[in-house]
Amino acid sequence: xxxxxxxxxxxxxxxxxxxxxxxxxxxxxxxxxxxxxxxxxxxxxxxxxxxxxxxxxxxxxxxxxxxxxxxxxxxxxxxxxxxxxxxxxxxxxxxxxxxxxxxxxxxxxxxxxxxxxxxxxxxxxxxxxxxxxxxxxxxxxxxxxxxxxxxxxxxxxxxxxxxxxxxxxxxxxxxxxxxxxxxxxxxxxxxxxxxxxxxxxxxxxxxxxxxxxxxxxxxxxxxxxxxxxxxxxxxxxxxxxxxxxxxxxxxxxxxxxxxxxxxxxxxxxxxxxxxxxxxxxxxxxxxxxxxxxxxxxxxxxxxxxxxxxxxxxxxxxxxxxxxxxxxxxxxxxxxxxxxxxxxxxxxxxxxxxxxxxxxxxxxxxxxxxxxxxxxxxxxxxxxxxxxxxxxxxxxxxxxxxxxxxxxxxxxxxxxxxxxxxxxxxxxxxxxxxxxxxxxxxxxxxxxxxxxxxxxxxxxxxxxxxxxxxxxxxxxxxxxxxxxxxxxxxxxxxxxxxxxxxxxxxxxxxxxxxxxxxxxxxxxxxxxxxxxxxxxxxxxxxxxxxxxxxxxxxxxxxxxxxxxxxxxxxxxx
Ligand SMILES: *[C@@H]1O[C@H](CO)[C@@H](O)[C@H](O)[C@H]1NC(C)=O
Ligand SMILES: *[C@@H]1O[C@H](CO)[C@@H](O)[C@H](O)[C@H]1NC(C)=O
Ligand SMILES: *[C@@H]1O[C@H](CO)[C@@H](O)[C@H](O)[C@H]1NC(C)=O
Ligand SMILES: *[C@@H]1O[C@H](CO)[C@@H](O)[C@H](O)[C@H]1NC(C)=O
Ligand SMILES: *[C@@H]1O[C@H](CO)[C@@H](O)[C@H](O)[C@H]1NC(C)=O
Ligand SMILES: *[C@@H]1O[C@H](CO)[C@@H](O)[C@H](O)[C@H]1NC(C)=O
Numbered sequence: 001x002x003x004x005x006x007x008x009x010x011x012x013x014x015x016x017x018x019x020x021x022x023x024x025x026x027x028x029x030x031x032x033x034x035x036x037x038x039x040x041x042x043x044x045x046x047x048x049x050x051x052x053x054x055x056x057x058x059x060x061x062x063x064x065x066x067x068x069x070x071x072x073x074x075x076x077x078x079x080x081x082x083x084x085x086x087x088x089x090x091x092x093x094x095x096x097x098x099x100x101x102x103x104x105x106x107x108x109x110x111x112x113x114x115x116x117x118x119x120x121x122x123x124x125x126x127x128x129x130x131x132x133x134x135x136x137x138x139x140x141x142x143x144x145x146x147x148x149x150x151x152x153x154x155x156x157x158x159x160x161x162x163x164x165x166x167x168x169x170x171x172x173x174x175x176x177x178x179x180x181x182x183x184x185x186x187x188x189x190x191x192x193x194x195x196x197x198x199x200x201x202x203x204x205x206x207x208x209x210x211x212x213x214x215x216x217x218x219x220x221x222x223x224x225x226x227x228x229x230x231x232x233x234x235x236x237x238x239x240x241x242x243x244x245x246x247x248x249x250x251x252x253x254x255x256x257x258x259x260x261x262x263x264x265x266x267x268x269x270x271x272x273x274x275x276x277x278x279x280x281x282x283x284x285x286x287x288x289x290x291x292x293x294x295x296x297x298x299x300x301x302x303x304x305x306x307x308x309x310x311x312x313x314x315x316x317x318x319x320x321x322x323x324x325x326x327x328x329x330x331x332x333x334x335x336x337x338x339x340x341x342x343x344x345x346x347x348x349x350x351x352x353x354x355x356x357x358x359x360x361x362x363x364x365x366x367x368x369x370x371x372x373x374x375x376x377x378x379x380x381x382x383x384x385x386x387x388x389x390x391x392x393x394x395x396x397x398x399x400x401x402x403x404x405x406x407x408x409x410x411x412x413x414x415x416x417x418x419x420x421x422x423x424x425x426x427x428x429x430x431x432x433x434x435x436x437x438x439x440x441x442x443x444x445x446x447x448x449x450x451x452x453x454x455x456x457x458x459x460x461x462x463x464x465x466x467x468x469x470x471x472x473x474x475x476x477x478x479x480x481x482x483x484x485x486x487x488x489x490x491x492x493x494x495x496x497x498x499x500x501x502x503x504x505x506x507x508x509x510x511x512x513x514x515x516x517x518x519x520x521x522x523x524x525x526x527x528x529x530x531x532x533x534x535x536x537x538x539x540x541x542x543x544x545x546x547x548x549x550x551x552x553x554x555x556x557x558x559x560x561x562x563x564x565x566x567x568x569x570x571x572x
Pocket of ligand 2: 282284285300398
């Protein structure tokens, strides 16, 4: 699971110096009322949007050129580019895509998933990207693969990572590491003593004013508001912790408009609390996705998307009921929703900010920031709250009577899935690189449980593009949880999954999810270890074998070394 709210409650006690909140007028955070465009804002989920399709067509071409160069750098004899290498053929069946891949030599569409796991996942996942990124030094045999990605998804701690990249216009990991993460994680605002210190007072007051401004604009505040705001100060460069950044504004960044970057997707889960009183997400919980163009779900019962820019607007049957709302898709609120572990407590949270209080948890501080003066906040204010864009929408019977969608961390619930693979089971993706930094074992390393849960949910939902994933017992007995492994090498009907789990090559990277403060040397040690995860600790055959795994089902003649690689890395 991504993070236990109980461990936060228990571990994060602190001395408190209460001070009167400043009530200065704010700006920036509150949603904005605007005139609605006359175009369609809500649609049934019958394929990716035309906006996404046109982005992908361009991005895939660039990614394919980068893949071509990386493959050639690994082994000159990789066959690429038989005339259709970078042509994105639009939306077709998986079978059709596979035929093109095998017959016309097109490039595989590659996606990366960055799992949940708090700062452990952010830093480890960041190191993995650093290892794959050709802009970083020193180069390794796998440098250049980041440039070959068409999509990237993040969940919880992985969404912090992805937001820090996409929300800052795609800098290198080393630059955000030096200029933002090292200091922010050392002076972590999630540590209550730091949060309530005199030094952090301007941030504390700004966050409180932001939440009040949202409430004054008529939107129910949630614990996710201060949570997302506080996290953002360590993730986003923009003024006041990136207060102006939204999910939809990512699409106007210069690297996005020039197709230099993979298309970013952040996931979260729906809760059925207000539908049937079930608070903890069940194995069939609705999987939602946020991206620059749209928010929504492919799942039966919702099966619809809304333009992200107009999240917050009240809709009935797909039509706005009044003026439109923008800026509700504030990026901190989205990444806070994706990492919202607070609702798993399934009960109201007290707030106690009396001057005498000496011992307060982060949760109580967040509750106070959400509703100052109130004795606590009710259960529904523990969710990421979104005015339901799918009210009375014909394809969305599961939520059509719900006024507000109540969202939680994508990695919580009965059958928790820490890897945001779901969006890629609904798109034509050939290769999914799954960087799993989940904490399943007592040492906070993955053991295959979470990717297995995704496979089981996919089977239950009738999705066929996920390769068979074995049991956690098999992962552990064969050591698949400690080394890169390929799934689906031999099945044309599924994607190939390149599974790369967290492992302690050079640094004790099994840090608990509840660790919310890292000294600079720890941040650097975690990221450096992540680079080794991308590069399998420098193992000599890895760049070639990774390239072989990616090209396995291309129908091209592969370098002779590949057959040994398949024996070593292909599980099935
Ligand atoms: C984004 O743009 C900057 C400035 O042009 C460039 O240095 C950087 O490498 C770009 N990022 C990517 C992913 O290409
Ligand atoms: C999950 O399954 C249960 C039992 O069939 C059903 O009542 C519930 O509505 C389903 N939830 C979703 C999100 O589809
Ligand atoms: C708030 O904390 C103080 C000091 O710990 C305690 O005496 C008081 O009872 C608490 N109030 C509530 C409402 O919990
Ligand atoms: C894997 O991790 C899960 C979650 O912590 C645990 O329940 C399970 O027993 C573990 N399985 C193995 C084989 O270690
Ligand atoms: C990795 O973990 C193993 C098992 O706990 C331990 O023996 C080893 O020293 C660790 N390596 C590093 C670099 O932390
Ligand atoms: C990191 O630095 C702190 C002090 O700044 C020190 O106490 C700690 O031992 C260092 N940790 C490592 C892993 O070097």
